[in-house]
Amino acid sequence: xxxxxxxxxxxxxxxxxxGGGGGGFGGGRSIGLGTIxxxxxxxxxxxxxxxxxxxxLSGGPVSQPQQxxxxxxxxxxxxxxxxxAEDRQTKFVRTVLADTEDVWTQIFRANGKTYAAPTLKxxxxxxxxxxxxxxxxxxxxxxxxxxxxxxxxxxxxxxQQRFHVSGEFxxxxxxxxxxxxxxQNLMGIMDKVHNAERxxxxxxxxxxxxxxxxxxxxxxGIWAFHANQARSILEQGxxxxxxxxxxxxxxxxxxKQEQGYVxxxxxxxxxxxxxxxxxxxxxxxxxxxxxxxxxxxxx
Numbered sequence: 001x002x003x004x005x006x007x008x009x010x011x012x013x014x015x016x017x018x019g020g021g022g023g024g025f026g027g028g029r030s031i032g033l034g035t036i037x038x039x040x041x042x043x044x045x046x047x048x049x050x051x052x053x054x055x056x057l058s059g060g061p062v063s064q065p066q067q068x069x070x071x072x073x074x075x076x077x078x079x080x081x082x083x084x085a086e087d088r089q090t091k092f093v094r095t096v097l098a099d100t101e102d103v104w105t106q107i108f109r110a111n112g113k114t115y116a117a118p119t120l121k122x123x124x125x126x127x128x129x130x131x132x133x134x135x136x137x138x139x140x141x142x143x144x145x146x147x148x149x150x151x152x153x154x155x156x157x158x159x160q161q162r163f164h165v166s167g168e169f170x171x172x173x174x175x176x177x178x179x180x181x182x183x184q185n186l187m188g189i190m191d192k193v194h195n196a197e198r199x200x201x202x203x204x205x206x207x208x209x210x211x212x213x214x215x216x217x218x219x220x221g222i223w224a225f226h227a228n229q230a231r232s233i234l235e236q237g238x239x240x241x242x243x244x245x246x247x248x249x250x251x252x253x254x255x256k257q258e259q260g261y262v263x264x265x266x267x268x269x270x271x272x273x274x275x276x277x278x279x280x281x282x283x284x285x286x287x288x289x290x291x292x293x294x295x296x297x298x299x
Contacts, residue, residue, distance in 0.1 A: 001169040002233050008091060009098035011117050013148075016124040089153055093120065096172045097149075099233070100179045103226040107288065108186075118142070118182040120149045120175070140174050142181040144190055149178040169238035173220055173279070180219030184212065210270045211293040214278040217270075218291035221282020229286070239283060243276050274299050 101117045108115035121127065127134045130145025136152045143150065156171050184190045193212050197205040228234045270278075278299075281290055293299060 001167070001172060001235060001238050002231070003092060003095045003099075003168065003172075006095050006231060006233075007098045007102070008094035009101055009117075009120070011101070011119045012090075012094050012097060013119055013121045014090070015127055016122055018123070018127070089156075090122065092168060092171070093122070093151065093153070093175065096175045097179070099172075099227045099231070100176055100223050102230070103223050104179070104183060106226065107222070116147070116186060118147050118149050118179065120151065122151055122153065124152055124154070140178050142178045142185075144181075144185045147182060147185065149175070149182065151175070151178075167238065169224075169234070173224075176220035176223045177216050179223070180216035181212075183219050184216065189215070210274070210299065214270045214274055214299060215291050215293040217275050218278040218282035218293065219288070221279045221284070222286060222288060222291065224283045225286035243279065270299065 097120050101115070105115045105117075123134065123136075125136055127150065129143045129148065129150060131143040134141065134143070134150050136154065138150075139155045139158075140149065140151045142148070151174075155174070159170070159174075181190070190212070193208055197208055200208065224234070224239070278291070278293065
């Protein structure tokens with residue numbers, strides 16, 4: 001992936017030296033790769049079944065988030081925001097985030113709207129969010145309550161060790177997926193889905209969650225399409241690397257790896273084939289309207 005020398009975002013908060021309290025998520029529900037990541041880390045380090053953790057963390061009503069944290073206008077760094085480090089991986093994250101900002105600002109402007117960029121917070125161990133206490137085990141996630149993407153960079157090591165998925169574009173896909181949830185939040189899609197889930201059975205709510213996640217995969221593909229058109233970021237093998245990542249974290253792949261069979265009603269993120277299909281849909285079309293996972297009969 002070609003990224004060095006491109007613009008870096010100022011909307012990055014580095015809290016890796018802060019530490020944090022214990023406890024799990026409260027307040028609201030974070031959105032993204034987190035549920036799967038928790039299951040993987042629990043399995044990898046503690047021997048807990050991933051499917052058990054997924055079952056415990058999936059579904060359920062969404063409570064009101066805590067009060068949103070205040071961000072300085074225009075993404076400027078406020079008095080409590082530490083400057084991020086200058087290591088290569090941090091610069092990579094800042095550059096990818098800037099790229100999502102440029103793409104989504106252009107898309108929103110073309111539709112007569114203004115894009116409000118999220119903050120990306122780097123943390124280690126645990127961190128306080130408007131969705132409760134975020135843990136390293138939750139992996140990358142998006143909290144709609146404070147409109148922040150949270151990443152512990154050790155997740156990228158886990159991707160390589162656990163799934164043998166490597167490559168910078170695969171890492172960029174993870175960020176773009178979480179930013180996709182932010183786009184859903186700005187468009188009001190997330191609120192509609194969560195309101196609908198309150199009236200559904202667990203199986204129905206899980207199915208709705210799958211559509212939300214697959215749309216975020218498609219929106220990540222939208223980013224890749226436009227970023228490549230504008231800045232030629234893609235190199236040979238990049239898309240394949242992202243597809244490998246999508247394949248590795250499909251619900252069916254995780255369940256089959258753990259227990260030898262799959263339980264479709266418990267899926268919350270989609271199968272490997274579905275995740276691949278919707279990312280490819282976005283990266284080939286470049287059109288947001290092509291990502292309407294809520295109206296298609298077959299995912």
